[in-house]
Amino acid sequence: MTYNPEIHHRRTIRLRDYDYSQAGAYFLTICIQDRECLFGNVVNGEMQLHEAGKAIQKWWDETAIKFKNIELDESVVMPNHFHGVIFIVGADLSVCPDINNDDKNKGEHTGSPLHKIVQWFKTMTTNEYIRGIKLFDWPPFNGKLWQRNYYEHIIRNDAEMSKIREYILNNPLQWDSDSENPKNQKGL
Numbered sequence: 001m002t003y004n005p006e007i008h009h010r011r012t013i014r015l016r017d018y019d020y021s022q023a024g025a026y027f028l029t030i031c032i033q034d035r036e037c038l039f040g041n042v043v044n045g046e047m048q049l050h051e052a053g054k055a056i057q058k059w060w061d062e063t064a065i066k067f068k069n070i071e072l073d074e075s076v077v078m079p080n081h082f083h084g085v086i087f088i089v090g091a092d093l094s095v096c097p098d099i100n101n102d103d104k105n106k107g108e109h110t111g112s113p114l115h116k117i118v119q120w121f122k123t124m125t126t127n128e129y130i131r132g133i134k135l136f137d138w139p140p141f142n143g144k145l146w147q148r149n150y151y152e153h154i155i156r157n158d159a160e161m162s163k164i165r166e167y168i169l170n171n172p173l174q175w176d177s178d179s180e181n182p183k184n185q186k187g188l
Helices: 051-066 114-136 158-170 172-177
Strands: 024-031 040-043 046-049 070-077 081-088 151-155
Touching: 024 114, 040 172, 046 051, 046 070, 051 070, 051 081, 051 114, 070 158, 081 114, 081 158, 151 158, 158 172
Parallel strands: none
Antiparallel strands: 024 081, 024 151, 040 046, 070 081
């Protein structure tokens, strides 16, 4: 179906006026387009990653190397989605001078906002997955590997962090009842 602004009203799930480049902890969920199970299978409550799933984990780990202002916490690659906790440990508040402007020492903070980090992760994993299709016959995807958006939750305290870590660690055990499991979708 073609996008029609009269029918399709995209609403942001982000907090209005919140600076997603500021220091903090964030819980992310990124889903595959159409909930296709391309990354592996859950067997007896344990995630068994295919090579594609291992590539997703590899690029998640690389994210902390690419972006110096983040630290990674718990994560899990599921058959058709990914959960992870990311800490933005403080944007570097040093200002990069704008060399084209002689008037003032203008610039921007060097820390990356959350959406740029997720965008990079999606781009790198999509490129890797396309290589896997071409070189190793990984199952193709329809249109895009990832859904257009992603879910993020700002983690506000230690109790929330504990619950989220537990959720991530137990996610494979809960796969049979997970709303992302295609078997649990209405009409299937």
